[in-house]
Amino acid sequence: MAVRPILRFPDVGLRTVCQPVDVFDQRLRELADDLLETVRAAPGVGITAAHIGVFLRVVVIELSRDEGARHFVNPEIMFASDETARHVEGSVSMPGVTDEVVRPKAIRVRYSDLNGAEHEKEAQGFLAVCIQHEIDQLDGIFWIQRLSRLKRERLVKRWEKLRD
Template sequence: MALLPILEFPDPRLRTRAQPVEAVDASLRKLIDDMFETMYAAPGIGLAATQVNVHKRVVVIDVSETRDQPLVLINPEILERRGVEESEEGCLSVPGIYDKVRRAEHVRVRTLDREGKSIEFEADGLLAVCIQHEIDHLDGKLFVDYLSDLKRTRIRKKLEKERKGRAASSQMKIGTPAI
């Protein structure tokens, strides 16, 4: 397994609409394993393939506190949404930023599982929010898109400034002689 680099907002590749998976095979299962390893290491509760620059409709999720309930969604589609709840969301592609987003509190989903078998299930609470958040990624949408233009601009500027600071810091470390 391998840790995959996670794209960060405002990277334009995050806006790419993911393509349906044609075949569930060994290479896709390796991607899924790498995505779980990356998500757990980050740490996060969900990761879409788009976030690791693979534009296939694949999502991994584990909202359990014990990190032992992995869920794989391949070509997921939301069949039904009910209710509305507002909750604070964060995102591995928008590090350190959290804000309130309104989403359906209950969803019914059809997807392929890790073996390529079609399944349907219902979810509510945190799992429902996470599923909607990750499917948004597959459609090129981020949680910051639900915020005002002003908030989104402030977030973009803050993250760009932090990225420049990290780059400058790593350049200084590279050029610093060992003592």
């Protein structure tokens, strides 16, 4: 397991649509292990392979060490509630800046585990937010694209000041 370098906004890789995983092997498990170590070191709660420049549909979420890591390979939202919720979001690729994003409150996601077995899971609250946020990243949608233009511009200016 290794901590990998994380792409930083505005790296073009963060706008890259990721390819589906079709080989479930030791290399995939090693990638998932590296993602877990990387998100812990960041620190953060969720990361995609795209965050480290590997453009495959792999997500690792660890809300707490007690609950352990969740792995989502080729995740796809099957249902999203009409009811929405606001939650503060940020990214390991843009540390130090956050803002409120509105997303569906509950979802059902279909995904494969690291062995290729398919699953469906219902999620709500913070887990639902995290899954949606990371699937957006797999689709080449960086989280700030969910903000109004004005909020996005202000946030990018804050980010630029932090980087200087």
